[in-house]
Amino acid sequence: MEQVAFIVWRESVEALLVVGILYSWLRASPEGRRGLPWLWGGVGAGLLLAGALALVLLGVSSWLSDQGQEWFQALMALAACGLVVQMVVWMRAHGRGLKRELESGASERVGDDHWWGLLALVMIAVAREGSETVVFLYGTVLSSQASGDVGAMALAGAGGFSAALLTFWLLQLGGRIITWRRFFKLTEILLLLLAGALLVSATDRLISLDVLPTLMDPVWDTSWLLGTESGLGKILADFAGYRAYPALSQLLIWLAYWCVVAWMLRRASRAAVPASSGRAKTPVAA
Secondary structure (H helix, E strand, C coil): CCCHHHHHHHHHHHHHHHHHHHHHHCCCCCCHHHHHHHHHHHHHHHHHHHHHHHHHHHHHHHHHCHHHHHHHHHHHHHHHHHHHHHHHHHHHHHHHHHHHHHHHHHHHHCCCHHHHHHHHHHHHHHHHHHHHHHHHHHHHHHCCCCCCHHHHHHHHHHHHHHHHHHHHHHHHHCCCHHHHHHHHHHHHHHHHHHHHHHHHHHHHHHCCCCCCCCCCCCCCCCCCCCCCCCCHHHHHHHHHCCCCCCCCHHHHHHHHHHHHHHHHHHHHHHHHHHHHHCCCCCCCCC
């Protein structure tokens, strides 16, 4: 359940950042205030799209056979892993210019009185975060083989969203301890660890389907030192892909994942250097 709360918290903060930037910008002028209903309309439309995706995923899952379920769960875990990495890399490359890009896009629509364009801009932004949340949650719950306690998951999600509201408020204060830069640095690491855990979970299922060879199973056995049933071992298994007795193929894939991620982040950082030289600062870089 801690994964559910973390994912909802992180994705909600990012969505609140986008909506907050546009809301503040629109309120700054009489012309912009006319677009506030369109802003909230875009938020609602984005949430509806994310909800539709959730229904589609549930429907597809219910139609599959037992083996099909295993394939679907493995593919969802891989998709969630890929989305996490893509989001982190995108934020590393574009985070500093996010505010400027959003305000520029909104300015064009306000100047031309294209309020439908503003609604579409917000809808796409919110739907993107919402759909990522749906895929992350679906892949995480399936990969962790959760018991299906809907009430507990809903409570964890509500707690994550409440924490996101508090986090957003604290970050808006512009304090020296919690800043947007530190927030994204910390959650970047946690998200990449979680993506690695999803990848390892997918390899578990692919091995069980005899698609992925083990090569050597296990490479080691540390269950006597740190088991994965409870406590710290379970947290590391859920958030970082720790296995007490991993197969060699899992270990090689996990190592390759971190090598590729490090290379992608280095490229994204280099691409972000020109954006950081501008005078305009965004909340992310505060």
